[in-house]
Amino acid sequence: xxxxxxxxxxxxxxxxxxxxxxxxxxxxxxxxxxxxxxxxxxxxxxxxxxxxxxxxxxxxxxxxxxxxxxxxxxxxxxxxxxxxxxxxxxxxxxxxxxxxxxxxxxxxxxxxxxxxxxxxxxxxxxxxxxxxxxxxxxxxxxxxxxxxxxxxxxxxxxxxxxxxxxxxxxxxxxxxxxxxxxxxxxxxxxxxxxxxxxxxxxxxxxxxxxxxxxxxxxxxxxxxxxxxxxxxxxxxxxxxxxxxxxxxxxxxxxxxxxxxxxxxxxxxxxxxxxxxxxxxxxxxxxxxxxxxxxxxxxxxxxxxxxxxxxxxxxxxxxxxxxxxxxxxxxxxxxxxxxxxxxxxxxxxxxxxxxxxxxxxxxxxxxxxxxxxxxxxxxxxxxxxxxxxxxxxxxxxxxxxxxxxxxxxxxxxxxxxxxxxxxxxx
Amino acid sequence: xxxxxxxxxxxxxxxxxxxxxxxxxxxxxxxxxxxxxxxxxxxxxxxxxxxxxxxxxxxxxxxxxxxxxxxxxxxxxxxxxxxxxxxxxxxxxxxxxxxxxxxxxxxxxxxxxxxxxxxxxxxxxxxxxxxxxxxxxxxxxxxxxxxxxxxxxxxxxxxxxxxxxxxxxxxxxxxxxxxxxxxxxxxxxxxxxxxxxxxxxxxxxxxxxxxxxxxxxxxxxxxxxxxxxxxxxxxxxxxxxxxxxxxxxxxxxxxxxxxxxxxxxxxxxxxxxxxxxxxxxxxxxxxxxxxxxxxxxxxxxxxxxxxxxxxxxxxxxxxxxxxxxxxxxxxxxxxxxxxxxxxxxxxxxxxxxxxxxxxxxxxxxxxxxxxxxxxxxxxxxxxxxxxxxxxxxxxxxxxxxxxxxxxxxxxxxxxxxxxxxxxxxxxxxxxxxxxxxxxxxxxxxxxxxxxxxxxxxxxxxxxxxxxxxxxxxxxxxxxxxxxxxxxx
Numbered sequence: 001x002x003x004x005x006x007x008x009x010x011x012x013x014x015x016x017x018x019x020x021x022x023x024x025x026x027x028x029x030x031x032x033x034x035x036x037x038x039x040x041x042x043x044x045x046x047x048x049x050x051x052x053x054x055x056x057x058x059x060x061x062x063x064x065x066x067x068x069x070x071x072x073x074x075x076x077x078x079x080x081x082x083x084x085x086x087x088x089x090x091x092x093x094x095x096x097x098x099x100x101x102x103x104x105x106x107x108x109x110x111x112x113x114x115x116x117x118x119x120x121x122x123x124x125x126x127x128x129x130x131x132x133x134x135x136x137x138x139x140x141x142x143x144x145x146x147x148x149x150x151x152x153x154x155x156x157x158x159x160x161x162x163x164x165x166x167x168x169x170x171x172x173x174x175x176x177x178x179x180x181x182x183x184x185x186x187x188x189x190x191x192x193x194x195x196x197x198x199x200x201x202x203x204x205x206x207x208x209x210x211x212x213x214x215x216x217x218x219x220x221x222x223x224x225x226x227x228x229x230x231x232x233x234x235x236x237x238x239x240x241x242x243x244x245x246x247x248x249x250x251x252x253x254x255x256x257x258x259x260x261x262x263x264x265x266x267x268x269x270x271x272x273x274x275x276x277x278x279x280x281x282x283x284x285x286x287x288x289x290x291x292x293x294x295x296x297x298x299x300x301x302x303x304x305x306x307x308x309x310x311x312x313x314x315x316x317x318x319x320x321x322x323x324x325x326x327x328x329x330x331x332x333x334x335x336x337x338x339x340x341x342x343x344x345x346x347x348x349x350x351x352x353x354x355x356x357x358x359x360x361x362x363x364x365x366x367x368x369x370x371x372x373x374x375x376x377x378x379x380x381x382x383x384x385x386x387x388x389x390x391x392x393x394x395x396x397x398x399x400x401x402x403x404x405x406x407x408x409x410x411x412x413x414x415x416x417x418x419x420x421x422x423x424x425x
Numbered sequence: 426x427x428x429x430x431x432x433x434x435x436x437x438x439x440x441x442x443x444x445x446x447x448x449x450x451x452x453x454x455x456x457x458x459x460x461x462x463x464x465x466x467x468x469x470x471x472x473x474x475x476x477x478x479x480x481x482x483x484x485x486x487x488x489x490x491x492x493x494x495x496x497x498x499x500x501x502x503x504x505x506x507x508x509x510x511x512x513x514x515x516x517x518x519x520x521x522x523x524x525x526x527x528x529x530x531x532x533x534x535x536x537x538x539x540x541x542x543x544x545x546x547x548x549x550x551x552x553x554x555x556x557x558x559x560x561x562x563x564x565x566x567x568x569x570x571x572x573x574x575x576x577x578x579x580x581x582x583x584x585x586x587x588x589x590x591x592x593x594x595x596x597x598x599x600x601x602x603x604x605x606x607x608x609x610x611x612x613x614x615x616x617x618x619x620x621x622x623x624x625x626x627x628x629x630x631x632x633x634x635x636x637x638x639x640x641x642x643x644x645x646x647x648x649x650x651x652x653x654x655x656x657x658x659x660x661x662x663x664x665x666x667x668x669x670x671x672x673x674x675x676x677x678x679x680x681x682x683x684x685x686x687x688x689x690x691x692x693x694x695x696x697x698x699x700x701x702x703x704x705x706x707x708x709x710x711x712x713x714x715x716x717x718x719x720x721x722x723x724x725x726x727x728x729x730x731x732x733x734x735x736x737x738x739x740x741x742x743x744x745x746x747x748x749x750x751x752x753x754x755x756x757x758x759x760x761x762x763x764x765x766x767x768x769x770x771x772x773x774x775x776x777x778x779x780x781x782x783x784x785x786x787x788x789x790x791x792x793x794x795x796x797x798x799x800x801x802x803x804x805x806x807x808x809x810x811x812x813x814x815x816x817x818x819x820x821x822x823x824x825x826x827x828x829x830x831x832x833x834x835x836x837x838x839x840x841x842x843x844x845x846x847x848x849x850x851x852x853x854x855x856x857x858x859x860x861x862x863x864x865x866x867x868x869x870x871x872x873x874x875x876x877x878x879x880x881x882x883x884x885x886x887x888x889x890x891x892x893x894x895x896x897x898x899x900x901x902x903x904x905x906x907x908x909x910x911x912x913x
Contacts, residue, residue, distance in 0.1 A: 045830060095830035106814075110825035113818050131870040133729050138707045141733060143895035143902050153876050154903070160879070160890050161904045185907050229701055230899035257904075270834075273656075 010114045014039035014089075016326045017105055017118035019096050019271065022051020024303020025124030026079035027316040031323030032122070033086045041089040041116065043096055043107055049083075050076030051126055052149065053312070055156040058177055060204075065313035075312060098274060103298055120298045120326035123272060123286065124319065127304040129174075130263035132226075137169075139226030142233070148174040148262040155181060163258025167235055168192045169223050173201040173310070175262020180209040182260075190256055191216040193223055193237050195244060198372055200264070200398055202310060223259070224251060232257050267305045282351040283307040289356040290363040291325035292318070300326045307353050307366065310400050318366065341412055346421030348376070350397065357418065360409040366402050369395040369422060376422045380405060382415040395422070429455040429590070430791055432609055432618035434597050434632055436463035438573065439768050440624035441580040442780035447787075448587035449801075451794045455618065456581075456589060457611060459596035461897050462852035462860070464577035466626050468773070469860065470650070470703070470735025472681045472689060473576075475509070475569035476771035479516075479534030479542065480669060480676060486751040488537050490775035490782070495567060497777040502571070505579035506805025508684045511569040514664035515550060515562040517720055526668035527563040534565070541566040556660050556721050568664060572684050573773050574860040578848075580776075583803040585849040593852060594898050597625075600635040602759055620790055622783060623764040627700045627738045633766075636759050641752070641766060644739040645700040646675075648692025649709045652731040654868050658686040665720045670694065674739070674747030676770070678716040685863065690717045690724075692735065696743055705732045730868045740767035751775070753782060761790055806844070808862070810836040831881070832874040834867020842881050853886065856896040 015037040018025045021044030029042045048054055053061070056072025063069050070078070083090065094109035105116040129147035146154075146162050152174065154160040166187050168175045171194040179189050192210060197220050199206045210217050218237060224246055225236040239250035267284040269277075278287040278295040285306040286294040293300050302315075302322035309315035341357040345367070352367040369376075376395050380388035388405045395401070407418070431447055433440045436458030447454045458465065475498050481487035502509035518524045527544055534542045543564045550562045585591055592613060599610040600621065609616040623632045633639040666679040675694040682688055693709045710732060718724050741749035752766035763786055765779065787793065809817060809827060821828040826840035845861035846853060855871075858864050858878055865871035865878070879902070882888040891905045 045833060093829055095833065095836075097836065108817065108821070108828050108830065110821065110828035112821045112828060113814055128869045128872050131730070131872070133731050133870065134727075136707070136710055136729060136732070138705045138710060138732075140704050143900040147872055150872055150875060154879075155907055158876065158879070159907045161907045162902075164904055224707070225704075227704075229703075230895075230897050231901055 010112055012041065012114065012116045014041045014116060014118050016040045016120050016122060016323070017103075017116050018042045018122040018124055018323075019105070020044060020051065020124035020126055020303070020305070021046070021049040021090065021092070022124060022126050022303060023053055023076065023079065023312045023316055024126070024305075024319040025122070026050070026076070026083055027319040028122045028124055028300075028302050028323035028326065029088050030079060030082045030086060031320035032327040033088055035324045035327035037327035039089070040086075041091060042083065043091045043094050043105070043116070045093065045095045047093050049080050049090065049092070055149075055153045056177075057156050058181070061312050063313065064311060065316060079316075096271060099271065101275065101296065120300065120329045122322050122326045123269075123294070123299065123301040123305055124303045125268040125271065125305040127265040127267045127308055130261070130266055132261060134266075135263055137223055137226060140228050142226070142228035142231050144228065144232030144258045145226070146258070146260055148172070148178045148260045151260050152178055152181065155185060161185060161187070163187060165190060165256045166258040166260060167223075167254060167256045168260045168262060170194065170262035170264065171199040171201050171206070171217065172262040172264055173205050175260060176201045176205040176209040178260055178262070179215050180213055183213050183215065187258075189213075189215050190254055191218055193218045193221045195220070195222040195240055202398055203396075222246070226259065232259055235259055265304060265308045267308065269305055272299075272301070272305075280351065280355055282345070283353060285353070287355045288353065289358040290354045291358075292322040292354065293325060298329060307351070310398065314366075314400065314402060318364075321364070341407070341416060341418055343418045343420060346419040348373075348422030349420050352420045357407055357412065360407050360412045362404060362406050364402065364404050365420070366400055367420060368397055368400055370397065372396045373422075378403070378420070378422060380418055380420050382411045382418050385411065387411060387418065426614075427455075427616050428606070429453045429616060429618040431455075431620045431622065431787065432457065432607070432616065433622040433624055435624035435626055435628070436460070436581060436591065436593070437466055437468035437624065437626050438464065438577045438580070438773055438776045439626070439765055439779060440622070441468075441577050441584065442776040443622055443624060443783050444584040444589045445580045445587075446780040446784050448584045448589045449795055449799045451796045452791070454584075454589045455592060455616060456584070457592045457595045457597050457609070459594065461594055461854040461894065462857045463581040463591070463850060464574040464860065465897070467735045467737065467769075468577045468626075469574040470733050471573050471648075471770070471773060472650075472679065472692065473570055473573040473683060473773070474514075474664065474681060474771075475571055476774045477514075477534065477539045477565045477567040478537045478771075479530050479539050479563075479565060481533075481537070481771070483533060483536040486753065487771060487775070490751070490778040491771040492537055492539070493778035493781075494771075494774045494776060498569065498571070498774070501777055504801050505576075505583055505803045507571060507575045507579045509569055509571045510684060511567065512663045512682060513564065513566045514568040514666055515545075515554070515557070515559070515564055516666045516668060517557065517559045518561045518563075518668060519558075519719065520560050523668045524561050527561060530669075531563055539565070539567060554661055554663065554665070556723055557665060558720060558722050570664070570682060570684060571773075576773070578860060579803055579805070582849050583800070586803065587799055591850045593850060597632065597635070600632070602636070602762075607761065620761045620763065620787055623762070624768075626768065627736055629738065629764065629766050633764055636762055637756060641740055642742070643700070643767075644742050645697050646737040646739045646747075647695045647697050647702065647734050648675075648737060649705050649713065649734040650689050650691035650732065651710060651713050651729050652733075653688040653690065653728040654730050655686040657688055657725060657728050658682065660688060660721055660724070667716070667720065672747070673743070674741065675737075678713055680717050680720055685866070687730070690714070694737075697736070700736055703734050703736060705734055730870060737769040738767055739769055751779075753779060755786060763787070809838045809841060831877045832864035832867065834869050834873070835863045837862050837864040837874070839877075839881060842878055843885055846882065846886055853882070853888065854894045854896050854900070855902065
């Protein structure tokens, strides 16, 4: 790889270019190197590596993967060290503006414009937080409304206090963790408001972040109005019915100066979209096959831009597969296009990744259910033929399910759709 | 006490247009704006439409200034460097009955000498606008779009470059006539001026009442808007209007493309008591969708990235038909006190023509001499996102800050944020950055860039985090540093 010089457009040629240096990108890069990729470059727009991890100063990272509980910065450091040891090229403060079908990336940083020609690209751009307008909360537009992740960055990276009297809307994990974090910093956390009848974050976070600190959780409630002409002054919360309609008469005003929004995450796929890579409407990420290859040959996807994960451990494990595929550039699309089978979510299942099976054999599926429930049975069927049946103690939309399945050759040859569903059969 | 010849109250589009026009003359001019930046009220929260003049009765001031203003826009855009596109508009008739409204509009337009008006058949409209549902439509080629805040900022910054003094966060609290001078009391000290221009928009009555008993009422009428993601910019090419809502004296919920590629839905029309009540409401947001879907049935419902409202300054109540003409007049009892009252739509279009009219009125009060040093052109640098690869490379070579992207949605660089914060008006709130270089205006709505802009404010402008604000004097962003940091 050529070292950057200030010329009109700086050219590189690499085996694998990873867009995004968060946990997914780092894991994919390390894995690509381990599987024989010669030139690996990680491109990130921040001045640091690790993506969101450096601001996640709570622990619990790496338990499933390594058996040790680490903080976000510690977990990130582990991968950063590995990448450095392997001699992976890192381009920080570098923004990818676009890439084309020939896998030529245009990126910009303080040295100028760069053109990076890659045999394989791994997309690892992560996700962004939903804003107030994704859920259309009416009212004034004062200061003091932050997404939970932005507030977390201000407190943990910049030592800046975003608020004193705080309401949190949405019980996603970042929101729960921020409730506790703000409490530690002396803020008055007035409650977490969740429209669903159950918390959307991990159960352990509900206990460790709310219950342990007596922070109220208003389930089946939402915010119906925001008041404050300059700084936030109060919000109105109200109960909702089973159809998520506001029950009139249940409105209650709560004085506060800050509203944190933990409404969920949206995979960041502007780059994929611009080049016409197919996006799954449910996951918000690219449609991929079992090698995590997108509909554009030689372009792979992993991490939260593929689907929003619960834990970094599972995310990194999957991302390593993407890195491995990229290193081998095992582009199935170049081979036989005829045998392609789709995996479709059936009853009770919200989505399944991968969405496409392009070769028979062992496949790792990740999926989410629609509603919480107990003792369910997960099935995978091809027409009337059952390929998989697995009993699950309990299911929860907040907990991603990972499952290995062997797809036989004859099924691939004879069917176009594999359905994954919950229920008895 | 600082003495000015002309004091303009209000830094909206009208005040800024007047200030810029005054800056062509050898005059000491001050402009007092209570917000933290110009275009803090209705001037930023409107459709950004350069109207053709088909909607106001012939011989009204609204029609006159709209038509005159429309003709001035292209040369203003060339001088001040703000983008302007003559995209044209369709007024859509859904049925035979509404075609009569089109014919009436066309007739008014022709009386007003609006060129190129044509009633088109639905299939012909469909050819150009495949997503639009329409029976017939009136095509108005001389309607255009601009970004209203960018236009106002361009006027104001050019005025400031030509030595008009801008006093932001300065609210006029009282006015008194003392001999030949007006005494102006503000929260930032007292000033004197020979001529006062009341361009206070919604607050025009409050300003009048400081001098004399107002002979009018203001009826604030709120209009809510929704902003759609740029992903949907290909839905329309031109503006889409329904036939006007006569009984409210407004043009109805229309669908407007913007220069930046977003689409606006709105505005609604609702009379309210509190002129500062700029909330958006659940009911209206839903209605905007329903009404817009009558024109574009395929409008997606998850496309909204922002919502806001602006308040119209109406001089007529719902009971008296909602329609009143502009009042642009010097006080009879108090010479030198010039009032601009009820400047609602098409105020943006009318602004440059109104400014010319005000100059005429002032020329009867003060001797006006053109100054040779007037710089009519305002340099607007291309945005990074608009540049060719070569232009981008060359700039980065000169200054590496052009190579640091701060706003990932809109591809805004650190250099552009610093330039925005260095504006000649001294506006330093987060929204001043947003309205100058678009950082924070994309689909993540500041999720990524806010922390970087805060860092730039700290590092390059020595601002204390406790003094950083979103948009107005009391809209603080933070409560200082965290506990841990204080005990260090």
